[in-house]
Amino acid sequence: MKTEFEHRQAAHCESGVTSNLLWKASGGKITEPLAFGIGAGLFFAHIPLIKINNGPAIAFRTLPGYIFSRTCKSLNIPIVKKRFFSTESAETFLRQQLDKGIAVGCQVGVYYLPYFPKEYRFHFNGHNLVVYGYEEDKYLISDPIMQDATTLGSYELQRVRFAKGALAPNGQIYFPKTNVTITDEQIKQAVKAGIKKNVYNMLSIPGYFAGVAGIAHTGNKIKKWMDKLGLKKAGLYLAQLVRMQEEIGTGGGGFRYIYAAFLQEADAYWPGKGLSEISATFTQAGDMWRTAAVQAAGIFKGRLTTQQDFDKMGDYLIAIASVEKQAFEKLKKIKWD
Incomplete structure (x- = not known):
């Protein structure tokens, strides 16, 4: 099962995912910079009491999910956003959407992403990618910071969707709720x-x-x-x-x-x-x-x-x-x- 979706590389994961999910509805007008700016993605925060990888929590972006949510809200686009208690219900819901021809965004951890270079794999759970189809036990993946689309096995996708630690994604999935036209x-x-x-x-x-x-x-x-x-x-x-x-x-x-x-x-x-x-x-x-x-x-x-x-x-x-x-x-x- 494969949805109608075109992989496009971007500079940042969530603004790239947002742009790609809204690309068709906007006639190609919602570029990555527009998604980033409309979603108020620029930020800075330093919270010494919170530790990530034994260092202080320092953020140069808003919390994961905010760019997509704010962009859709500003454009009056209803969205679906869900987290899950079990891996089984998460995969069932994912397949249901893909069977409807809906490409979906997912928040994941990067540590176990097999296509990431080893030097970039550490425990950070604020990464975003698009799942746009499946073939037997392989899911079709559009990770906007990668040059080409790729695939993840069912277990590999489950592992990153339910990564543990700070900002644990808990299988989070999100996508525009209806087919809309953006003026x-x-x-x-x-x-x-x-x-x-x-x-x-x-x-x-x-x-x-x-x-x-x-x-x-x-x-x-x-x-x-x-x-x-x-x-x-x-x-x-x-x-x-x-x-x-x-x-x-x-x-x-x-x-x-x-x-x-x-x-x-x-x-x-x-x-x-x-x-x-x-x-x-x-x-x-x-x-x-x-x-x-x-x-x-x-x-x-x-x-x-x-x-x-x-x-x-x-x-x-x-x-x-x-x-x-x-x-x-x-x-x-x-x-x-």
């Missing part, structure tokens, strides 16, 4: 809603752990890591930051480039709002994140070992926070009506 006016209003949501998330969440305040706070914390944690553990914490930034769903720098592309595409729906000009600032922020990643890599690989090196790393994040704050404040000042 340009719907996209225009969804773009506005997505920008407003992302502005709030990056500027207005209370506290110091999230948004641009979280980036600056993390920069200041990094300056204290060497004394507080010791060189080895501090280096491992920076390795965690880079892993979440550059290896999981494109991370910090890549997300800023996608958001820049979103604003460029959004400019066609809202001309005269200066979105293309603001886009350049997010490209700058992406470049700065990549520079910071090089500095962090030098520390955890043992090439950079002084307090000045940690200070420089912290200053990079403080500067990034300033640049992103300026960009989001410009977006906040836009008069949409």
